[in-house]
Amino acid sequence: MSEEPTVALAQGTFDILHPGHLHYLEEAAARGDELHVIIARRENVTHKPKPVCPDRQRRDMVGALDVVDEAHLGDPEDFFVPVRAIDPDVVVLGFDQHHDEEAIAGALAAEGIDAAVERASGREPRYEGELLSTGDIIDRLIAERA
Known part of the structure; x- marks a missing residue:
């Protein structure tokens, strides 16, 4: 008899993929x-600027990553x-999502x-100029290409 796999769930907007x-x-x-x-639909994003990339594009890009099943x-x-x-x-x-762990756990229950609710750690830049947020990428694009 085989055990069921442990299923992890992540969610976000994943507008412009970055490290x-x-x-x-x-x-x-x-x-x-x-x-x-789970990739948030543009229409449901209310806590920050709406994604630039279409919903299906963001889903397809995340789904193409080897780490994602x-x-x-x-x-x-x-x-x-x-x-x-x-x-x-x-x-x-x-690590920087606005959700409260206890509120999410209560809503799931x-x-x-x-399901357990856990928070991932943050990641520091590994070299000068590395961009780790969609907003920073957009700001750099506007500053350098506008």
Whole structure:
């Protein structure tokens, strides 16, 4: 009798992929046997500027990373639709995501989803000029190309 794989879940906007995203996804993948990632739909992003890249493009780029087993678009109306379908054992939050671990754990429990909630560590730049945020990449593009 084989054991079910441990499923880790990460989520975010992943607008312009950068080394910080890869660090987050690698840490999330290390917490399970499978890594599923939910990409927020543009229309649902309210806590920061809306993504520049289309939803499907962001999903396809994240899904192309070797560390990701499956990338999913978020549901336009109910955050928990893909979470219920994935049925994760652990939800890994990015180090700088605005979500509160206890609130997420409570919401998961209220939905009948038995999953631990953990936070990934941050990553420092490894060399001068390395950009670890979408906002920093956009700011540099505007400064140097506008």
